[in-house]
Amino acid sequence: MSTARACIVEAMKALRVLAAGEDPDVDELNEGLGALQSIVLEIHEARGPLLEVDISTNYTPSEEQRLRVKTGSNVVVTMPVSVPFAGAVDPYDYGFLGGVLSPPVGSTQPADGYQTRPPRDGARIEVVDVTHAISWYRGDIGAWQSALGLTLDGELPVSARYTSSLASLVAERLLDTVGSGQMTPALATRIARGRTALFVRPGVWRDPVRAEYF
Amino acid sequence: MSLLVLDVISRAARLLGGLASGSTLGSDEAADGLVAYNSMKRAMFGTIIGPRLSVQPGVATQAENGGLYTGPAGPGVIKAPANPRSGWRFGVNNACTISPNGTVIAGGSPNYVTTGPQNFWYRGDIGAWLIEADGMSVTEGIEFPDELVDYLPFMLAPVISSEFGSDLTPEIVAGNAEGRQAFARLYGRRGRASQLPPLGLGPAAAPGGAG
Numbered sequence: 001m002s003t004a005r006a007c008i009v010e011a012m013k014a015l016r017v018l019a020a021g022e023d024p025d026v027d028e029l030n031e032g033l034g035a036l037q038s039i040v041l042e043i044h045e046a047r048g049p050l051l052e053v054d055i056s057t058n059y060t061p062s063e064e065q066r067l068r069v070k071t072g073s074n075v076v077v078t079m080p081v082s083v084p085f086a087g088a089v090d091p092y093d094y095g096f097l098g099g100v101l102s103p104p105v106g107s108t109q110p111a112d113g114y115q116t117r118p119p120r121d122g123a124r125i126e127v128v129d130v131t132h133a134i135s136w137y138r139g140d141i142g143a144w145q146s147a148l149g150l151t152l153d154g155e156l157p158v159s160a161r162y163t164s165s166l167a168s169l170v171a172e173r174l175l176d177t178v179g180s181g182q183m184t185p186a187l188a189t190r191i192a193r194g195r196t197a198l199f200v201r202p203g204v205w206r207d208p209v210r211a212e213y214f
Numbered sequence: 215m216s217l218l219v220l221d222v223i224s225r226a227a228r229l230l231g232g233l234a235s236g237s238t239l240g241s242d243e244a245a246d247g248l249v250a251y252n253s254m255k256r257a258m259f260g261t262i263i264g265p266r267l268s269v270q271p272g273v274a275t276q277a278e279n280g281g282l283y284t285g286p287a288g289p290g291v292i293k294a295p296a297n298p299r300s301g302w303r304f305g306v307n308n309a310c311t312i313s314p315n316g317t318v319i320a321g322g323s324p325n326y327v328t329t330g331p332q333n334f335w336y337r338g339d340i341g342a343w344l345i346e347a348d349g350m351s352v353t354e355g356i357e358f359p360d361e362l363v364d365y366l367p368f369m370l371a372p373v374i375s376s377e378f379g380s381d382l383t384p385e386i387v388a389g390n391a392e393g394r395q396a397f398a399r400l401y402g403r404r405g406r407a408s409q410l411p412p413l414g415l416g417p418a419a420a421p422g423g424a425g
Contacts, residue, residue, distance in 0.1 A: 019404035023299060025265040025280030152278075 002160035005152045008032030011170035014187055015179035028178055029152060035173035037150050044134060046199050050126055063123035077127055079144045082116035121159055168194030217363050220352035223247030225367035229386055232378035244352045250373045252348040259346055262394050263401040264303035264335055277304040285310025291325055300338030301401025307331045318342040365393025
């Protein structure tokens with residue numbers, strides 16, 4: 001289980017607020033949950049722009065899209081369980097061909113005939129309507145998880161292996177409110193490691209940038 | 215050694231020199247002692263027994279340790295905190311139904327219906343949520359485990375010392391402090407590290423006895 005509660009407890013133990021075998025009280029849980037939600041949104045923002053898509057009918061998005069539902073439309077958004085193998089347009093690569101038109105280097109697609117794959121771990125989809133929804137894909141459980149409205153016993157929107165990284169960032173936020181306000185070298189190291197794990201996109205394949213002038 | 219409330223009051227009076235061996239308390243003294251005992255007990259909750267209660271907004275269906283909630287009216291229930299530890303507390307400020315969430319509450323395992331505001335604390339050695347309530351009679355038993363009951367006369371003695379016009383002896387002061395520590399060890403949350411004293415006991419006394 002990779003729950004918000006587990007994450008907050010780990011953060012408070014990192015702050016040495018909780019001794020072994022102890023649990024936070026309700027005020028500390030509320031503080032922790034607020035911090036956790038802020039951090040998740042911060043990561044969402046830091047991972048870059050999404051491809052904007054305006055929809056007015058039922059739609060199944062690909063990963064890394066922000067769906068803007070036209071006013072007055074009543075649509076059903078179906079979260080994808082598979083997306084095109086070559087991936088979507090990378091919003092960073094303005095001016096260059098996106099991955100849609102060519103399979104990635106090293107792909108076995110032409111040989112084995114695979115056309116789709118599951119969404120990447122950490123892939124995002126945002127829906128902007130009267131209500132706002134943000135979902136992240138968790139590769140470890142193969143499911144989209146809401147990144148808004150986190151609850152104490154709900155699953156986190158990141159894979160379980162990132163729970164500790166997220167906890168270190170929560171600890172950083174709680175250092176002054178719940179903790180003693182003193183940063184130890186061990187905690188600083190841990191926060192840096194967690195930040196790297198969550199804010200850097202390791203293993204994301206990217207086309208070699210090449211000019212196509214002619 | 216299970217003592218009754220009357221035994222605790224009597225022993226506290228004897229420690230203060232206000233009651234001779236073999237003598238019994240008068241009914242007025244016992245009644246005053248009961249008020250003092252209840253007053254002392256109330257002051258223990260949220261200090262050396264569990265956290266203080268903090269009002270939570272909205273209507274809740276799941277309680278957490280330290281929360282004071284409005285439970286759902288009608289058929290809904292509010293669940294007691296999951297996996298409770300000794301000394302955990304929660305409360306409701308309205309008439310509602312509480313699910314013990316796998317434990318025992320107010321002496322039974324079915325849902326418990328409150329008629330108004332009520333607070334609960336968890337006694338881990340018997341795995342039950344108990345109602346925080348005043349003792350109604352000096353002939354009642356005491357809801358704390360035996361290993362703590364022995365400290366209660368020492369803890370009550372300072373509360374009633376002025377009524378009995380007695381000074382506190384060093385033995386009573388030491389017994390009171392030891393009793394508070396014993397309660398806090400069992401029902402309070404430990405500090406930032408396991409080797410520190412439990413929260414609720416306040417900062418360590420300064421050298422020379424001040425603080």
